[in-house]
Amino acid sequence: MIKILTACGAGINSSHQIKTAIEEEMRNRGYDVAVDAVVIKDITEEMLKEYDIFAPIAKPDFGFEIYIPIVEAGPILYRIPSMSEPVFDEMEQIIKSINK
Amino acid sequence: MDIIIDFANKIFKPLIDLGAPPMMFIILAFLAMLMRVKPSKAIEGGLKLAIALTGMGAIIGILTGSFAPALQDFVKSTGIHLSITDVGWAPLATITWGSPFTLYFLLLLVILNIVLLIFKKTNTLDVDIFNVWHLAIVGLIVLYYSNNNLLLATLLVLLIGVMKFINADLMKPTFNDMLKMPSTNPTTTTHMNFMLNPLIMVFDKIIDKFFPFIDKYDFDATTLNKKIGFWGSKFAIGVYLGAFVGLLGQQSVKEIFTLAFTGGMCLELFSVIGTWFIGAVEPLSKGITDFMSKRLKGRTFNIGIDWPFVAARAEMWAVANILAPIMLIIALVLPGNKILPLGGIIAIGLTPALLIVTRGRVLRMVIIGTFMLPVFLWSGTIIAPFVTKTAKSVGAFPKGISDSVLITHSTLEGPVEKFLAVTIGKLGSEFRIQNLFFVIVFLAVYILLFAWYVKQMKRRNEGYKNTVKNKSSEKQIV
Numbered sequence: 001m002i003k004i005l006t007a008c009g010a011g012i013n014s015s016h017q018i019k020t021a022i023e024e025e026m027r028n029r030g031y032d033v034a035v036d037a038v039v040i041k042d043i044t045e046e047m048l049k050e051y052d053i054f055a056p057i058a059k060p061d062f063g064f065e066i067y068i069p070i071v072e073a074g075p076i077l078y079r080i081p082s083m084s085e086p087v088f089d090e091m092e093q094i095i096k097s098i099n100k
Numbered sequence: 101m102d103i104i105i106d107f108a109n110k111i112f113k114p115l116i117d118l119g120a121p122p123m124m125f126i127i128l129a130f131l132a133m134l135m136r137v138k139p140s141k142a143i144e145g146g147l148k149l150a151i152a153l154t155g156m157g158a159i160i161g162i163l164t165g166s167f168a169p170a171l172q173d174f175v176k177s178t179g180i181h182l183s184i185t186d187v188g189w190a191p192l193a194t195i196t197w198g199s200p201f202t203l204y205f206l207l208l209l210v211i212l213n214i215v216l217l218i219f220k221k222t223n224t225l226d227v228d229i230f231n232v233w234h235l236a237i238v239g240l241i242v243l244y245y246s247n248n249n250l251l252l253a254t255l256l257v258l259l260i261g262v263m264k265f266i267n268a269d270l271m272k273p274t275f276n277d278m279l280k281m282p283s284t285n286p287t288t289t290t291h292m293n294f295m296l297n298p299l300i301m302v303f304d305k306i307i308d309k310f311f312p313f314i315d316k317y318d319f320d321a322t323t324l325n326k327k328i329g330f331w332g333s334k335f336a337i338g339v340y341l342g343a344f345v346g347l348l349g350q351q352s353v354k355e356i357f358t359l360a361f362t363g364g365m366c367l368e369l370f371s372v373i374g375t376w377f378i379g380a381v382e383p384l385s386k387g388i389t390d391f392m393s394k395r396l397k398g399r400t401f402n403i404g405i406d407w408p409f410v411a412a413r414a415e416m417w418a419v420a421n422i423l424a425p426i427m428l429i430i431a432l433v434l435p436g437n438k439i440l441p442l443g444g445i446i447a448i449g450l451t452p453a454l455l456i457v458t459r460g461r462v463l464r465m466v467i468i469g470t471f472m473l474p475v476f477l478w479s480g481t482i483i484a485p486f487v488t489k490t491a492k493s494v495g496a497f498p499k500g501i502s503d504s505v506l507i508t509h510s511t512l513e514g515p516v517e518k519f520l521a522v523t524i525g526k527l528g529s530e531f532r533i534q535n536l537f538f539v540i541v542f543l544a545v546y547i548l549l550f551a552w553y554v555k556q557m558k559r560r561n562e563g564y565k566n567t568v569k570n571k572s573s574e575k576q577i578v
Contacts, residue, residue, distance in 0.1 A: 009408035009448050012190060012374040013230055017382065037375075040408070041325065041417040042333050058279050060412035063322030074287060077405040079227050079389040 002026075002033045002095050005051040006073060007040035007060075014057055018073045022055065025088045031095050052098055053091065069094045104250070120198045120494035125150040127200055128384065135387025142383055149197065149380035153496050155373040156194045160187060160491065160507060161498030163366040167345065168505045170359055171440060174349035180432055184484045186510040188367065188443025190374035191496065192487060193233050197381065198494030201243065202236040205257050209235065210388055212261050217396060222265035225392060226290045226404035229385035230378060234292035234513050235260060238521045244486045245525025252528045260517055263550055264290040267297065268404050270557040273564040274456055279412060286400075291407040292513040293452045296472065298553035299516065300457040303468040305556075318463050321418035332421050332446065334371060338363035341442050344428075367443055407452050416451040419465040423447050426466075427473050427510070437477040438484070444510035450476065479515035482522060484508040520546060 004022060008014035015037035026033040038047075040056065045064045048054060054066060055073040071091050076084045115123045129146030133139055164185050171183050196202055209232055216222040235257055242253035268290040275281060275288060307314065330336055342363030346356030410416065424445045431441050450472055454465040484506040491497035491507060512518070523542050527535040 007411075008406070009411040009452075010189070010371065010374070012371055013378050014406045014408045016375050016378045020379070020382070039333070040411045041420075042330070044329065056412065057409045058281075058412040061322055061414050063320075063326050063414065074405075074409055077227075077409075078286065078403045079386060080393055080403075 002031060002053065002098060003051045004033055004035040004053045004055050005048065006035055006055045007038050007043055008057060009040065011037055011039040014077055018055060018076050021076045021084065029092060053094055121150040121153045124153065124198055127203065128380065131203060132383045132387055135384065135391060137383040137387045145380045145383040148376045152194050152373050152377035152380060153198050153494060156191045157496040157498055159366050159369045159373065160191055160496065161501065162362065163187065164501055164505050164507065166359055166362045170345050170349045170351055173351065174345055177350045178348050181438055182431060182440035184439045184481065184506045184508050186439050186442040186444050187507050188370055189509050189512065190370040192509045192512065194377050195491045195494055195496050196233040196237045196240065198496060199240060201240060202233060205236040205239050206232045208254065208257060209261050212258060214392060216265055217401065222269055224265055224268040224288055224290060224402045224404045225396065227389045228290065228404050228406050229388055230381045231291055231406055238514065238517050240490065241483060241486055241518060241521035242525040245522055246528025249528035252524055256521060256524055264295065266554065267294055270554060271456055272402055273561045277564060278460060279409065286403045287409055288402040288404055289407050290404040293407050293449060294456060295514050295517060296453045297457050298549045300453055300468055301553050301556055303471060304457050304464060307464055314463050315461055318461055321414040321462055324418045325414055328421050334367040335364040337445055338367035345440065363442065370443065410452050410455060413455055413460060415460045415462050415465060416455045418462055419454060419469055420446045420448060420451045422466050423469045423473065426470055430473050431477055434474050434477055436481065438481045439477055439508060439510045441510045447511040449511040449513040475515045476511045479518040480508045480510045480512060483518050
């Protein structure tokens with residue numbers, strides 16, 4: 001199981017759109033993933049350690065290093081398949097390389 | 101207009117009599133199917149809206165049930181008249197989506213977007229269907245105050261709608277700059293948040309002119325955010341504001357704990373139910389986006405999404421954290437305010453606009469934000485009767501709670517537009533010269549201020565263009 005973290009302003013709208021899209025697409029591609037959606041300001045260094053991939057809308061500056069792979073998931077929000085495709089492809093590559 | 105309303109009433113009457121959750125379940129599922137969404141997905145969406153409305157009602161019931169009596173005691177023991185419960189944005193979004201008029205305003209704005217794109221008056225395709233509620237609530241306020249004058253509501257929604265598209269185009273270079281997006285990135289937003297930009301810019305220019313030295317004292321936002329940690333999270337805020345009400349309301353120790361934990365729980369649950377509700381609108385959003393992008397094939401444009409792509413900037417959170425206690429103090433002393441901040445105390449309806457106008461200068465954001473907070477509190481106070489009544493009419497307000505209990509959202513985006521909606525609504529219900537005069541003056545100031553802002557932003561965007569040019573010529577020289 002690959003654990004992915006996504007985030008947005010209230011942990012309600014954008015992040016849940018990303019969560020639903022990633023879970024659906026990755027499962028269709030045959031990967032076992034679980035995505036959590038939170039408020040971006042509540043993310044701590046410890047919290048990120050619990051996850052395999054971080055998928056924010058755009059890369060944030062937390063004031064600490066992020067040691068897990070980051071996939072910028074913003075294009076998923078455009079709701080246009082040709083634009084979200086590269087995000088999913090990048091994520092698939094990383095999942096393959098994690099090899100869990 | 102009357103014919104349309106009559107016709108709508110004939111169709112909707114039996115539906116309306118069912119109550120809002122079943123009615124919206126049927127309408128939303130039907131509309132999604134009309135947009136060629138698969139029936140199973142459409143029904144899933146409709147059901148999620150129905151349970152979200154029911155769920156919001158249940159949590160509002162728990163929150164007001166425990167907070168309303170404590171707030172009454174708070175008023176008695178402190179003499180401070182803060183009796184309105186601040187439920188935050190998620191319940192208001194759900195309530196607004198619980199009205200069939202919201203679907204009408206949605207249709208109107210989709211058509212407006214397509215027309216503006218065709219005539220090249222905007223370069224933004226808005227796919228943020230969910231946030232239509234911010235403009236729909238403005239329309240609903242006009243309807244509420246004008247005894248359902250649909251024409252006035254429609255005109256105001258269209259006017260602000262056009263301005264929001266213009267604003268989305270204007271802000272694009274700033275987004276590119278602040279989020280380091282390449283110019284090929286199409287991200288922008290039409291969010292209501294940023295309709296406060298003109299007013300914020302007035303203050304920003306004053307600082308430019310008279311107090312430019314304050315920028316020297318700017319500080320790093322990330323350090324502050326790290327220090328605040330979990331104390332700024334929803335449940336923590338609910339807990340200590342619950343305790344605050346309990347203490348000042350002179351409740352028993354046991355009751356203070358109950359209030360604290362109830363506050364924390366409700367704020368968390370509002371978010372959880374908010375996510376059901378996003379799922380409810382999702383199939384419709386997908387259907388509308390497919391419909392629009394099919395019809396606009398071959399054109400490149402910017403794409404309007406919800407604002408949190410700017411949430412990557414630490415400054416907006418640092419400022420939201422700093423403004424929270426400031427807002428509590430302002431709320432206690434501000435004449436005309438009746439809200440005790442709770443669900444809306446982290447002012448994400450304000451800080452993104454501060455970020456974009458000041459371009460991330462934290463101290464300016466805090467100072468200007470402090471001046472903006474009263475506008476939000478007053479606006480939240482005047483719309484409270486409307487919010488409460490609408491919540492009741494869409495079945496998101498529990499029965500058996502005293503009529504004097506009011507709910508609102510303390511930092512609802514577009515506070516100026518709420519005043520405008522009330523002023524215009526009052527003209528609709530009572531056509532008097534005095535009311536007409538207010539509306540004309542208000543509209544004139546509102547539009548002129550926006551025009552001034554457009555000019556400033558164009559100048560800013562010229563600057564961006566020149567720096568890009570300089571950079572590329574530097575490269576050539578090298």
